[in-house]
Amino acid sequence: MTARIDHAVVSGTFSLDGETHQVDNNLWVVGDYSQCVVIDAPHDVDAILKIVGDRMVKAILCTHAHDDHVRVAPALRDVVHAPILLHPDDRPLWELTHTDELWDVDLSDGQEIRIAGTTLVALHPPGHAPGAVCFHAPELGCVFTGDTLFQGGPGATGRSFSDADLIKNSIRDRLLSLPDDTVVHTGHGDDTTIGAEAATL
Numbered sequence: 001m002t003a004r005i006d007h008a009v010v011s012g013t014f015s016l017d018g019e020t021h022q023v024d025n026n027l028w029v030v031g032d033y034s035q036c037v038v039i040d041a042p043h044d045v046d047a048i049l050k051i052v053g054d055r056m057v058k059a060i061l062c063t064h065a066h067d068d069h070v071r072v073a074p075a076l077r078d079v080v081h082a083p084i085l086l087h088p089d090d091r092p093l094w095e096l097t098h099t100d101e102l103w104d105v106d107l108s109d110g111q112e113i114r115i116a117g118t119t120l121v122a123l124h125p126p127g128h129a130p131g132a133v134c135f136h137a138p139e140l141g142c143v144f145t146g147d148t149l150f151q152g153g154p155g156a157t158g159r160s161f162s163d164a165d166l167i168k169n170s171i172r173d174r175l176l177s178l179p180d181d182t183v184v185h186t187g188h189g190d191d192t193t194i195g196a197e198a199a200t201l
């Protein structure tokens with residue numbers, strides 16, 4: 001297995017419920033020297049292409065459809081000719097950002113995405129967003145949690161389409177069952193581990 005993880009921080013804005021905030025998003029790219037998948041499409045196509053390099057992008061995987069995670073997904077698709085994957089329960093959020101184009105493939109819980117000789121398993125823990133998805137990479141010992149789990153606890157649930165009770169149950173059922181030493185690569189901010197977050201939840 002030659003899969004590796006590349007990372008960048010991309011800055012822009014997040015808007016919902018009539019408010020706009022400045023945000024720094026983590027961009028995660030999983031692949032090898034020739035092909036990769038991009039996890040989320042934050043803010044800036046050129047910044048994403050810089051991390052991708054000359055590799056073939058096999059898929060654009062969306063952890064959820066908040067605009068800071070999907071705003072440039074269609075523009076990136078146009079350049080790299082890869083499908084956008086999103087859980088269909090996030091359609092109401094997607095349509096707040098993209099009114100005239102959709103994603104390509106629905107994500108579902110347990111779905112496996114093969115890339116560079118390794119596997120990402122889609123986990124569906126709703127709460128931060130109705131269609132929130134995390135991508136567990138068992139062979140890489142990590143999980144990409146989007147905004148569902150951060151260093152310090154669950155993602156925000158104060159805005160529309162979020163559910164505070166649901167996210168706690170989702171994290172317990174879908175994420176805390178992963179091995180304690182699983183590295184958590186988040187949508188914003190620093191890494192953590194499942195064990196560290198389990199201890200404080």
Ligand SMILES: [Zn+2]
Nearest residue numbers: 064066128147
């Ligand atoms: Zn979010």
